Amino acid sequence: MxxxxxxxxxxxxxxxxxxxxxxxxxxxxxxxxxxxxxxxxxxxxxxxxxxxxxxxxxxxxxxxxxxxxxxxxxxxxxxxxxxxxxxxxxxxxxxxxxxxxxxxxxxxxxxxxxxxxxxxxxxxxxxxxxxxxxxxxxxxxxxxxxxxxxxxxxxxxxxxxxxxxxxxxxxxxxxxxxxxxxxxxxxxxxxxxxxxxxxxxxxxxxxxxWPAVPPSPPCGDPDMLRLGYVGSLVRYEGLDLLLAAVARLRAVGIPLHLDVVGAGPAETALKSIARHLGVNSDVTFHGFLEGDDLECVWQRIDVLVLPRRREPVTELVAGLKPLEAFKRAKCVVCSDVGGHREIIDHGETGLYFEAGNLDALCDTLLRLYRDPELRARIGQRAFELGRRRFxxxxxxxxxxxxxxxxxxxx
The missing domain is CATH 3.40.50.2000 (Glycogen Phosphorylase B;)
Structure with a gap:
């Protein structure tokens, strides 16, 4: 010793x-x-x-x-x-x-x-x-x-x-x-x-x-907002709210697509909700992905959405998903639960919305759709600050x- x-x-x-x-x-x-x-x-x-x-x-x-x-x-x-x-x-x-x-x-x-x-x-x-x-x-x-x-x-x-x-x-x-x-x-x-x-x-x-430089900007249709979720498909992640937001924004003519990567006990119910809301063609459930397949989805995403419900576990735990977005210079939209608030700075490395509030989530996504420079600026700031802090x-x-x-x- x-x-x-x-x-x-x-x-x-x-x-x-x-x-x-x-x-x-x-x-x-x-x-x-x-x-x-x-x-x-x-x-x-x-x-x-x-x-x-x-x-x-x-x-x-x-x-x-x-x-x-x-x-x-x-x-x-x-x-x-x-x-x-x-x-x-x-x-x-x-x-x-x-x-x-x-x-x-x-x-x-x-x-x-x-x-x-x-x-x-x-x-x-x-x-x-x-x-x-x-x-x-x-x-x-x-x-x-x-x-x-x-x-x-x-x-x-x-x-x-x-x-x-x-x-x-x-x-x-x-x-x-x-x-x-x-x-x-x-x-x-x-x-x-x-x-x-x-x-x-x-x-x-x-x-x-962390990579030395941020990845290339998302590829695909610049007029379409590409949303993403990467993680476990469990109830407290609040993905039913995200599907409802997709349905509401599509109903008013906003061009967008949601990529959902992951698996879990809520997967069957979420697919049923997507069918019921009529957004099957606007949502892709990829299942569990890793390696190059996962990176291909990340490359397409403009905004990572983390709509967690306000529950004891989400108030306490700071997860990895926001950091995965930071290192790829992606803008993060997340509910204002405690776990998110410890690692995401509102307006700097992401945007909060009130947990469970569909109107607030839709307003935030609509703001980012109308202002691509804002989401690019937040993504770049998240990459820079994240490299030092995480x-x-x-x-x-x-x-x-x-x-x-x-x-x-x-």
Missing amino acids: TRLYAEMRRGQHNVKVLHVVYQFWPTRRGAVFRTLNVIKATRQFGCKVVVVSSPFQRPAGSAGLEMLDSVRVYRTSHLGMGYGFEDAGGLLGRLRKLSALPAFAKAVVSIARAENVDLLHANGTFFTGLAAIYAGQVLGLPTIYEVRSAWEVEALSGPARWPQRAVAWLAEYAASHLATWTVYNSARLEDHYRPRKDGQSAVIYNALE GLERMARDYLVVYKAALGVC
């Missing part, structure tokens, strides 16, 4: 970190992409990285060690009794999943000891946090716990589940206050789980790898500050 202190004081960040994650690649979720970005950012500054995924990583039953982009990844799905990420199975299923925690915690101890790591970095939920905290106490290592979402609000909704939600909140509170340091991806999440009295916490927003270098420096503090390095 003395060697590590000396190296970090000299600016040589050769700290070895074990990331304890609930899900990892090839699962495609926002939390996984954030972990990949954290790894990429900190490795650029010399950190060494090892990963262990929880017993609920797909495919169920997998075990052992594999290499992903020269990162050693330990799989422990054999401890999960066949459960996957989505297989909650009600209260009994959740209790059975929780029973895997002791075995997983012991596995984390063994891996951390074998890899001779300097620090444990657990990425929510409390399942991974408590396992890492236990391992840190056994091995005398500092632990970072990272809170990325108020998942208990989203996953355990409804009055019948409030006791489970309360227990989950308490478990998250415990993990976030027992770790050596806690990282939140939004200030509102920190408030939700109560700020630590010792001050050993930090808010580190999402980040992406680039990987900023994220890496923020994490290195936390790592040094957790290790006691001034």
